[in-house]
Amino acid sequence: MHPPLTIHRHPMCAEIIEQFQRCHIDHPLGKFFGECTDLKVKLDKCFRQEKALKRKANFEESKKMKERLREYRKQSSETMEEMASE
Numbered sequence: 001m002h003p004p005l006t007i008h009r010h011p012m013c014a015e016i017i018e019q020f021q022r023c024h025i026d027h028p029l030g031k032f033f034g035e036c037t038d039l040k041v042k043l044d045k046c047f048r049q050e051k052a053l054k055r056k057a058n059f060e061e062s063k064k065m066k067e068r069l070r071e072y073r074k075q076s077s078e079t080m081e082e083m084a085s086e
Contacts, residue, residue: 003047005017005020005021010046010047010050012046012049012050012053013043013046013047013050016039016042016043016046017043019039020036020039020040020043023035023036023039024036
C-alpha cells in the first residue's frame with residue numbers, strides 16, 4: 001500500500017508517479033499480475049528517500065526550536081531572578 005499519489009505532495013517522485021499511473025491505465029488487467037511491479041518498487045524507494053529527507057529537515061528544525069526555547073527560558077529565569085532580588 002502506498003500513500004495517495006498526488007504529485008503536489010510528492011514532487012521528488014512526480015515522474016515515477018506519472019509512469020505508475022500510466023502503467024495502470026495501459027494495463028488494466030496486467031496490473032493485477034505484476035505488470036507494474038517494477039514501477040511500484042521504484043515508487044516505494046522514492047517515497048522512502050523523500051521521507052528520509054523530510055525527517056532530517058524536521059529534526060534540524062526541532063533542534064533549532066529547542067535551542068530557541070532554551071535561550072528563552074534562560075532569559076526568563078534571569079529576568080525573574082533580577083525581579084526577585086529588587
